Amino acid sequence: GFNSNKFDIPLLAEEFLRAGVDFDFKKRKFIDVQVIFHKMEQRTLSAAYRFYCNKELVNAHSSEADTRATYEILMAQLDRYANVPYKDVSGKESFPVTNNVDALSAFSSHTRNVDYAGFVVYDEQGCEVINFGKYKGQRVEDVLLRDPSYYAWVQNGDFPLYTKKVFTRIKLRMFNKK
Structure with a gap:
């Protein structure tokens, strides 16, 4: 298959397990033509x-x-x-x-990251959205309004400095809107 090692085979394994079919994938050989393509046509x-x-x-x-x-x-x-x-x-x-x-x-951009780590991304409307954890998919401004302690949690957490700077910029922008 094409990308079968990352998509089709895991999907098939899960479906077999859900259906109660005991199928030993370890006894099978798989050929993923995407892997061959990526190895032979280097992206350097x-x-x-x-x-x-x-x-x-x-x-x-x-x-x-x-x-x-x-x-x-x-x-x-x-x-x-x-x-x-x-x-x-x-x-x-x-x-x-x-x-x-x-x-x-x-x-040439693959992502819509606001910060370099991808913890905050832009949604389709161009608003900053949290991209991890319990607030994943929610707008940063909405979360900071509902849960003000979240800002401190990010600032005190093990996040990249630039991610913390993004949260600070958004919080200051919210403060200046008042």
């Missing part, structure tokens, strides 16, 4: 340089060589995808690879 700077620029990266991991290669890859991507449509998960089509910093930044 050297591989991207070879793919987009048809060049071998010399002195990989030196800051100058990596910076030059990254720039050349970006220029090649701008040329290659200039008029290539992209369909998002909802089916909406756009042409996001343009020589525009804002558009490229938005398109």
Whole structure:
């Protein structure tokens, strides 16, 4: 299967257990073509340089060589995808690879993290939402209004400093709205 080791096989194992079927997966062999693809088609700077620029990266991991290669890859991507449509998960089509910093930044982001660790993310309306624990999926402002001690819990907890800074910024913004 494709991604079967992480999706299909665990799902099948759970379904067998729920149905009372005793099936020993340890006695079976699985082939996941996605794993083969990822191992054989590496996602490295050297591989991207070879793919987009048809060049071998010399002195990989030196800051100058990596910076030059990254720039050349970006220029090649701008040329290659200039008029290539992209369909998002909802089916909406756009042409996001343009020589525009804002558009490229938005398109190249995998996450909607507010903090770097992903403890706070943006929801579809652009509001900060807690992404862990008992308040997962709830807006930070709503939680801080309902449970004022939550702010102190985050500040005193083992969270990254930047995450704490995000909570402080939101709390101060709420205070300034009053």
